Structure formats: C-alpha cells, structure tokens
Amino acid sequence: MKANFSKMLREAQNKKYAVAAINVLNHLTFSAVVEAAVRKRSPLIIQTSVATVKALKLESLSALARSIIDAAPVPIALHLDHCQSVEFCNKCCDFGWDSVMFDSSHLPFEENIRQTREVHRYAISKGVDVEGEVGIIAGVEDDISHDIESLAGFDETMRYINETEVSAIAPAVGTAHGVYKGIPVINFDLVQRLSEATRCPIVIHGGTGLSDDTFKRLITCGASKINISTALKLVYTQSMKQYLNETEGTINPLKLDAFVTEKVIELAESLFTLFGSEGQA
Ligand SMILES: [Zn+2]
Numbered sequence: 001m002k003a004n005f006s007k008m009l010r011e012a013q014n015k016k017y018a019v020a021a022i023n024v025l026n027h028l029t030f031s032a033v034v035e036a037a038v039r040k041r042s043p044l045i046i047q048t049s050v051a052t053v054k055a056l057k058l059e060s061l062s063a064l065a066r067s068i069i070d071a072a073p074v075p076i077a078l079h080l081d082h083c084q085s086v087e088f089c090n091k092c093c094d095f096g097w098d099s100v101m102f103d104s105s106h107l108p109f110e111e112n113i114r115q116t117r118e119v120h121r122y123a124i125s126k127g128v129d130v131e132g133e134v135g136i137i138a139g140v141e142d143d144i145s146h147d148i149e150s151l152a153g154f155d156e157t158m159r160y161i162n163e164t165e166v167s168a169i170a171p172a173v174g175t176a177h178g179v180y181k182g183i184p185v186i187n188f189d190l191v192q193r194l195s196e197a198t199r200c201p202i203v204i205h206g207g208t209g210l211s212d213d214t215f216k217r218l219i220t221c222g223a224s225k226i227n228i229s230t231a232l233k234l235v236y237t238q239s240m241k242q243y244l245n246e247t248e249g250t251i252n253p254l255k256l257d258a259f260v261t262e263k264v265i266e267l268a269e270s271l272f273t274l275f276g277s278e279g280q281a
Pocket residue numbers: 082137141177205206227
C-alpha cells in the first residue's frame with residue numbers, strides 16, 4: 001500500500017529501527033523486493049535512480065509502481081534517488097513519487113540551500129517529501145560520480161535542515177557509493193549529534209559493504225533510512241551468471257528470472273532483519 005515517506009521514517013525513529021531504501025532496476029527486482037517486504041512484514045522504500053526512470057520511461061514506471069505498491073499489504077514509499085535536476089524532480093512529483101532526493105550537494109552551500117528550497121516548494125504543493133544532502137558522498141551511483149569526498153559538518157547540516165525544511169537529511173558521514181576498497185571511517189558522532197539536535201530523519205547512503213555491526217551502530221546513533229543499491233546490482237548480475245553457467249545449453253528465461261528473483265528476495269529479507277524493520281508492518 002502507498003505510504004507517506006515522512007510518517008514511515010518518524011515511526012522508524014520512534015521505534016529505533018531503519019527502513020531499507022532499496023534501488024530497483026526493473027520489474028523483476030521491483031517485485032522481488034516488495035515480495036521480501038511482504039514475507040517479512042516490513043515497511044519499505046523503493047528507490048529509483050534517474051537513470052532507471054529514464055531507461056524504463058517515467059510514465060511506464062509510474063504505472064508499474066502504482067500497480068505493485070497498491071496490491072502489497074505492507075506500506076511502501078516510492079522515492080527518487082539522487083536527482084540533480086529541479087525539473088526532473090518536479091516531474092516525478094507529478095507522476096506519483098512519494099519523495100524525491102534533490103542532490104545539489106556539489107554546488108556551493110548557499111546555492112545548495114536555494115535550489116533545495118525551490119524543489120521543496122513545488123514538492124510540498126504535491127504532497128511529496130524531499131530528502132537533501134550536505135557534504136559530498138563519494139563514489140559512483142549510476143551516472144552521478146564524485147571523486148572527492150567532503151564530509152558534512154554539524155553546524156552547516158543543521159542550518160541546511162532549518163532553511164530548506166527537508167523531510168530527511170543525508171549528511172556525508174564517510175560512507176561511499178559503490179564497492180568499498182578499504183574499511184570506511186565513519187563519523188558516528190555526527191549521526192548521534194544530529195539525531196539529538198533535530199527530528200529530521202537521518203539517511204545513510206552507500207550502505208553496500210558495511211559490516212552488520214556498522215549498520216547496527218548507525219541505527220543506534222539515530223539513522224532511520226539506509227540506502228542499498230550496489231548490493232542488489234551484485235546479486236542480480238551474479239545470480240544470473242550463476243544460473244546461466246549451471247544450465248549451459250538450455251534456454252529457459254522464466255526459470256532464470258525465478259532463480260534471480262529468489263536471490264534478490266533473500267538479500268532484501270536479510271536487510272529487513274538486520275535493520276530491525278522486520279515485523280513492523
Ligand atoms: Zn546515494
């Protein structure tokens with residue numbers, strides 16, 4: 001069932017768990033992640049990158065999302081991940097997304113605030129929530145890449161939250177998009193300080209590859225939305241490869257899809273259990 005992004009995250013904050021926000025790529029991964037949420041009775045945020053929206057076509061993806069979400073017995077919010085275009089954010093607001101992440105973190109701070117306010121003004125008129133970013137989260141996410149990381153500071157993050165009135169904040173705390181090359185150094189203290197100073201839900205990007213303990217500590221410190229993208233891409237492509245290797249010489253796309261679907265469901269189920277959202281829907 002369709003859910004309110006803010007309400008979902010406030011509930012997670014109150015009960016001290018995090019909602020998994022999982023990037024899907026197509027019908028298969030969308031359905032699989034939703035099926036996992038149904039099996040685990042978990043709230044869920046389905047994320048779509050700008051690249052995915054463009055590849056699947058906005059109108060088609062919007063219709064697909066509504067049909068899957070409306071039929072599911074658990075609350076699901078549809079979220080647009082990392083969008084650098086005001087116009088594209090507005091369009092998703094028009095087509096049924098429940099929230100959009102406007103990422104103008106690469107711009108000078110004042111300009112980041114100004115553009116986020118602009119997105120917020122339109123989104124709010126459509127009943128859509130906005131997630132913003134302060135600092136620069138390093139790594140590659142589809143067609144958006146940042147070589148240089150710039151960690152968020154407490155004061156600027158608080159000012160950004162207060163001036164933009166965003167519904168969720170993704171401060172750069174040392175996590176990164178893609179696959180980690182070493183062990184990341186995470187500023188848990190910033191997450192803790194922010195969660196004590198503001199009711200604005202805190203979002204962690206670059207969740208793939210963090211240890212179970214790191215996730216748990218982030219949630220204890222106050223994170224209530226954790227983004228997972230790369231892990232699903234890995235499971236999707238690796239399980240496809242595994243199935244094709246094991247069944248070489250046969251042609252059965254439906255069985256291939258069923259195999260991959262189960263692997264994606266397993267991944268999503270393990271996240272709901274780890275983040276504590278299992279049984280909360
Ligand atoms: Zn991200």
